[in-house]
């Protein structure tokens with residue numbers, strides 16, 4: 001199984017400004033120290049050796065993560081996604097580039113919740129406009145379909161949901177139940193968030209991925225902690241809402257519905273998880289800030305590891321791929 | 325986790341020992357509650373001596389946050405002192421070093437809190 005991150009930002013998409021790109025280029029030129037390159041490929045190979053924040057960026061699309069069970073070819077394929085944030089748009093374009101417009105594909109989309117940053121990519125998801133495609137949108141909110149329809153209703157969007165050409169079905173799931181969907185064993189879990197959100201535990205052939213975003217941890221009840229330890233238990237990959245620092249999450253941003261890198265490390269350590277991905281980055285944070293948080297989180301993991309095996313820590317970025 | 329309390333002039337020094345995690349944070353909260361209650365503009369200042377604290381989890385830090393949220397608006401003062409290297413890094417990474425003063429030693433904390441000229 002492979003996880004591919006199409007959108008990793010929380011709340012609102014962000015883009016690098018011209019000044020920020022210029023700053024990165026200048027940094028790269030300084031680091032190159034007059035070196036010359038014979039072509040683009042050689043320069044890109046060199047760029048890959050530079051610090052991530054110099055040569056790359058954590059990216060700016062909102063939540064959308066693909067789970068790939070088998071690499072797709074040109075033939076019709078079943079795609080699996082978590083959330084329909086603005087990262088869904090480049091995902092859809094990549095699918096069209098791979099298959100062309102005539103191949104009937106199936107898209108299974110698991111929705112954490114219908115907040116705008118998690119549905120905003122859908123009106124720009126070109127495969128939804130193409131007859132022959134089938135979309136199965138899963139979630140535990142009873143008002144999920146209504147939220148999708150409303151964002152495409154006038155005056156918010158020019159194309160009504162009813163004009164979408166694909167065969168679209170909304171499927172309601174119950175938290176705590178286990179389902180077999182698209183080759184995965186799927187268990188949703190209720191999370192604390194304004195209007196509720198749901199995490200998903202995906203299992204297949206002994207591999208486990210947990211998608212747990214927009215989830216606040218109150219830290220006032222050992223039972224609540226233990227329920228998440230069970231949810232994360234033995235996971236190969238935990239995609240975790242680490243939007244704020246712990247101090248912010250329990251004070252000025254209490255009840256804002258998000259969590260911290262520190263709680264992510266603790267829950268993953270208690271659950272014996274192998275890889276923690278910091279996700280739903282605060283839109284205010286620049287690349288350097290996210291890289292700093294990633295480094296501090298790795299340090300925290302090392303400090304508190306004791307005798308347990310290492311927990312790998314990554315800050316998600318648009319384009320990140322993780323093989324399980 | 326044990327909690328040792330000692331009063332020095334107008335400062336109560338609370339010294340937790342061992343580890344504070346999600347399983348005993350509640351007990352830690354109950355143990356510090358009466359001292360937090362008393363920490364206001366007329367009551368003693370509160371200094372946590374962390375020299376014997378081996379580890380503190382997010383649930384334990386939340387108790388310190390609640391203490392500060394209660395005492396500071398009431399005119400009290402709260403600080404932590406003498407964290408071990410590990411606990412100091414936890415305070416920094418969690419950004420709790422921005423929530424209350426972190427003194428290198430208990431004596432530095434006592435001196436700062438004893439100073440009547442020091443503001444809140």
Ligand SMILES: [Zn+2]
Nearest residue numbers: 010011117214
């Ligand atoms: Zn969100």
Ligand SMILES: [Zn+2]
Nearest residue numbers: 113115193214
């Ligand atoms: Zn949300």
